[in-house]
Structures are given as C-alpha cells and as structure tokens.
Amino acid sequence: MSNVQQSLIESIQILAGERLKNINFTKSFTGIVREVNGLRAIVEVMGSDSECIIPQNLASFIAKDDIVIVQDISNTKSQKILQGVISSTNKDMFHIYDPVEDKIVSSIEQLWDEELQKVIDVVFEIE
Numbered sequence: 001m002s003n004v005q006q007s008l009i010e011s012i013q014i015l016a017g018e019r020l021k022n023i024n025f026t027k028s029f030t031g032i033v034r035e036v037n038g039l040r041a042i043v044e045v046m047g048s049d050s051e052c053i054i055p056q057n058l059a060s061f062i063a064k065d066d067i068v069i070v071q072d073i074s075n076t077k078s079q080k081i082l083q084g085v086i087s088s089t090n091k092d093m094f095h096i097y098d099p100v101e102d103k104i105v106s107s108i109e110q111l112w113d114e115e116l117q118k119v120i121d122v123v124f125e126i127e
Contacts, residue, residue: 024075025075026071026072026073026074026075027071027072027075028069028070028071028072028083029045029046029069029070029071029072030045030067030068030069030070031043031044031045031046031050031052031067031068031070032044032065032066032067032068033062033063033064033065033066033067033068034049034064035064036054036062036063036064038054038059039053039054039055039056039059040052040053040054041054041062041068041082043068043070043080043082045070045080050070050077050080051080052068052070052080052081052082053079053080053081053082054081054082055081055082055099057102058082058084058085061085062082062085066085066086067085067086068082068083068084068085068086069082069083069084069085070082070083071083081099083099
C-alpha cells in the first residue's frame with residue numbers, strides 16, 4: 001500500500017471518528033444499589049460506584065441491594081438516572097419507567113396462567 005493510500009485511509013478514519021463523537025445515543029447498564037439518599041443513589045455499575053438520579057415515581061421502590069437499570073442519559077457518564085428496579089425487599093416486583101411518558105409503564109408482580117388457573121413462577125436473571 002502506498003503512502004498516499006495509507007494517508008487517505010487514516011484521514012477517513014479520523015473523519016469517521018469525529019462524526020461518531022457527535023451521534024446522540026444513550027447506554028443502559030445494570031447495577032446494585034449501595035446507598036440511597038433522597039432522590040440520589042450510589043449504584044455499583046461494572047465494579048465502580050456511580051451517583052444516580054432516582055425519579056420521583058420510583059423513589060419509594062428503590063432500596064439498598066436492589067438490582068437497578070441505570071441509563072447514562074448524556075452518554076458521558078456524568079448524568080445517570082435509574083430507569084427500573086428489581087426489588088430486593090419485594091422479590092416479586094419489577095418496574096420499568098418511561099422518561100418520555102414520565103411514568104412507570106410496566107410492573108410485574110406475578111404471572112398468571114389462565115389455562116392452568118395458577119401463578120407461574122419466574123426467575124429474572126441479569127448478566
């Protein structure tokens with residue numbers, strides 16, 4: 001490969017990298033609540049503690065040792081918000097918060113099989 005070809009490839013990679021920096025998207029992670037203080041929580045995410053915002057409508061559902069869904073809303077790791085929780089105190093409850101609707105859009109307490117007329121046991125596993 002000639003020097004001109006190599007330089008062209010490097011230039012394209014630099015331009016593509018700069019364009020990717022300007023793309024808006026968010027990332028979500030799972031974590032474990034280590035501490036709750038009002039509408040803030042310290043959550044362990046991938047081995048590091050992060051301060052997260054707790055939305056008002058989820059505040060009464062979040063407690064120490066809960067597994068939570070954390071969304072990095074600015075994609076800079078500087079502003080994180082809790083979007084859902086798998087409660088450690090109420091193990092049969094799971095909530096999903098929709099920030100656009102500003103409300104919990106899904107809650108699962110138990111699953112019911114209409115045909116069998118009985119509760120279905122479900123185990124959530126998050127990796």
